[in-house]
Amino acid sequence: MSDPPPIDVIAGVIRDSRGRILLARRTEGRDLAGRWEFPGGKREPGESPEAALIRELREELGIEVEVGAALITVPQAYPQKRLRLDVRHVSAWRGTARGLESQALAWVPPARLSSYPMPPADLPVVAALQQPDxxxxxxxxxxxxxxxxxxxxxxxxxxxxxxxxxxxxxxxxxxxxxxxxxxxxxxxxxxxxxxxxxxxxxxxxxxxxxxxxxxxxxxxxxxxxxxxxxxxxxxxxxxxxxxxxxxxxxxxxxxxxxxxxxxxxxxxxxxxxxxxxxxxxxxxxxxxxxxxxxxxxxxxxxxxxxxxxxxxxxxxxxxxx
CATH class of the missing domain: 3.20.20.70 (Aldolase class I)
Known part of the structure; x- marks a missing residue:
């Protein structure tokens, strides 16, 4: 039996005026509840990564964003599914970030990202932000x-x-x-x-x-x-x-x-x-x-x-x- 195709997920690296990066906490009832992740969500069929990220951040956080450069795409296998996490820099954004899906938010200095428990797919993203390429x-x-x-x-x-x-x-x-x-x-x-x-x-x-x-x-x-x-x-x-x-x-x-x-x-x-x-x-x-x-x-x-x-x-x- 072949492995299922990966689910395409898009996430953004959002910074505030102080250079802190926004993390969202996974809510109860979801896989890996309580862990922190880079905000985003699933890409719909036929949707471009950029369009998906704009839509997801509008729905989840109430902000309008401009999508910047790609950071890293992480393939990750979980016990019941496979993901392909496509992470983009957010070059600009407008509005006030709020947890519209009852998720907690945290603005984190880049050097402290590693202190937040995260799903496996997000850990290489932190390394890509912190460590040499x-x-x-x-x-x-x-x-x-x-x-x-x-x-x-x-x-x-x-x-x-x-x-x-x-x-x-x-x-x-x-x-x-x-x-x-x-x-x-x-x-x-x-x-x-x-x-x-x-x-x-x-x-x-x-x-x-x-x-x-x-x-x-x-x-x-x-x-x-x-x-x-x-x-x-x-x-x-x-x-x-x-x-x-x-x-x-x-x-x-x-x-x-x-x-x-x-x-x-x-x-x-x-x-x-x-x-x-x-x-x-x-x-x-x-x-x-x-x-x-x-x-x-x-x-x-x-x-x-x-x-x-x-x-x-x-x-x-x-x-x-």
Whole structure:
């Protein structure tokens, strides 16, 4: 028996003059009652997403809106249904927002969105509003560490704000001081740092930890404190569910496209990514042959953004992941 088609739902990110974002609380008698969500509702057959959002926000809140840019579309499976949550920025609105369907409303500073319990489909939306849309995975340094650090600085200057430090073939005596220098440059640029696979090095640098897929199965509990960012590389649903159970803050999923490092291996493609995406609520970066140009497509399939080596590393002379 095939899965039912997803229900198309449209929601808006509505901001007030202070930059706060409007959330609505699901009323009693509905699925996931009491949880907070971005306002919106079902799209009717033949209705455009923009028309649906205008109608829903008029009916639910009594406001007239102008629909802005797309933020993210999240496919999400629930026990009894499947949703496709299409979230748009509201570029302008008029009127006074009121809960016309007896729903409670809250104006929330963006940094506090994560403190509100939400349905699974809304959690990646919060991440899309709060967290970087790219994650640089560093390539193996060549013979010149200074040049590698200069390239990292160029990537940071180009806007990279989340960096996974990775150099599996480098001896520890060379990698540890180089990673320390890289972490310092990231700190100056305001970028978050995670260390691939090495919990001790991550702790010594005050950095987050990125788990390799093989490490997931060996862990019984989250290996770092809650305030330390934890991520993981995942390739299938079992690994994703394990990452979610361990309390990972996000995961990197792929490969989306074939890459030179895996010649002849087909990528999972965007459809394969979306099928994994709808089974978990973790923020997910897509990886594998991607560049910044792939960001809109990534967001249309529920990705937080893209992770890449070659696609985010300037003057790259190394092999990509």
């Amino acid at each position: 790219t994650c640089l995975v560093t390539p193996e340094p060549g013979v010149d560490d200074a040049t590698w650090l200069q390239q990292l600085e160029l990537a940071l200057a180009a806007g990279v704000r989340r960096v996974q430090l990775r150099a599996p073939s480098l001896p520890s005596e060379r990698w540890r001081p180089l990673a320390s220098a890289a972490a310092q440059r990231c700190k100056v640029a305001g970028a978050e740092v995670l260390v691939n696979g090495d919990a001790a090095l991550a702790a010594s640098l005050g950095a987050g930890l990125h788990l390799q897929a093989a490490q997931l199965t060996a862990l019984e509990q989250r290996p770092v404190a809650k305030e330390v960012t934890l991520s993981a590389s995942c390739h299938d649903l079992a690994e994703l569910r394990r990452a979610e159970a361990l309390g990972c803050d996000f995961a990197v999923v792929g490969a989306i496209k074939p890459t030179p490092t895996h010649p002849g291996a087909a990528g999972i493609g965007w459809q394969g990514f979306a099928e994994l995406r709808e089974q978990v609520s973790l923020p997910l970066y897509a990886i594998g042959g991607l560049t910044r140009a792939d960001l809109p497509e990534a967001r249309r399939h529920g990705a937080q953004g893209i992770a890449a080596i070659r696609g985010l590393w300037p003057q790259d002379q190394t092999a990509p992941l």
